[in-house]
Amino acid sequence: MHNDAARHTSGLFSPLRQSRNFTALWLGQSLSQFGDSVLWVTLPLAVFHTSNSTVQLGIIMGLFMLPQVVLLPFTGILADRISRIKAMMVTDVVRLLLVVVLAMLYVARLMDTRILGVFVLMYGAMEAVFNPAYSGARQQVFTPEIRSAAISLTQITIQSARLLGPALGGALVGLATPAAGFLLDALMLLASVVSLLFLRIPPPQKDAASLQGTGMRGYFHELLGGYHELRKHPWLWITIVAFAFLSIASAGLATILVPWLVKVHLHLSDFTYGLVSQRLGRRRHRRGVRL
DSSP, rough: HHHHHHHHHHHHHHHHHHHHHHHHHHHHHHHHHHHHHHHHHHHHHHHHHHHHHHHHHHHHHHHHHHHHHHHHHHHHTTTTSOOHHHHHHHHHHHHHHHHHHHHHHHHHHOHHHHHHHHHHHHHHHHHHHHHHHHHHHHHSSOOOHHHHHHHHHHHHHHHHHHHHHHHHHHHHHHSSSSSHHHHHHHHHHHHHHHHHOOOOOOOOOOTTTGGGGOOOHHHHHHHHHHHHHHHHHHHHHHHHHHHHHHHHHHIIIIIIIIIIIIISSSOOOOOHHHHHHHHHHHHHHHHHHHH
């Protein structure tokens, strides 16, 4: 039985020994996910510290989602045309600078909800570019010989970050200020940038169909091609629309009602909000495992 457990552990961590690219991508993005978990607990608390308004919180979180909804159809194609490493590095650097500036403004007592709104718009736009590039890079890095273990290890670290990050974010804000949470996220983004320096993957390969037209003409040709293909499969676009509404409803509950309940209605501490967010993340993880 001990040997079976040893073989299982060896298999789980084997991608770290077999692939330098996986190690670079996994380490950087695990830390980045941890920073994001801290940030998305810190941000609602920063809104309440600044305005104590649930309406403002709803507006700001909506502004974060807006550029992703608008830009993702375009950035998905863009990720197949440019260097994915450069796209991830540029967006990480921009997000790093945004978070550092936000922390400095908070320390200088110059923060207001308009600044937070601009921040989430720009941060959301960078997320819209980063996520397709990261998905494409994963497909290249998770080669067949390490794929199963790589997916398992990645999911374990991502879920661990989502469980630990909210509690730490709430503690940081409670013991210090939201600026501490922003700075921790900045450090995690810096770690992601450094790790990407060690990533070596070739640029996306373009097949003959993708070479029909160049520049913007070819770009929009691909975009319309995807749209027409989606229309051919009603079950696919209906599923996408249904899950979009489901995601909006669940995200609204977690990001708007829970902070209001903890901070406004019950008048509990920032650390308590972090613990509640951690519990919600754990329940979502268990539902995902059962499904």
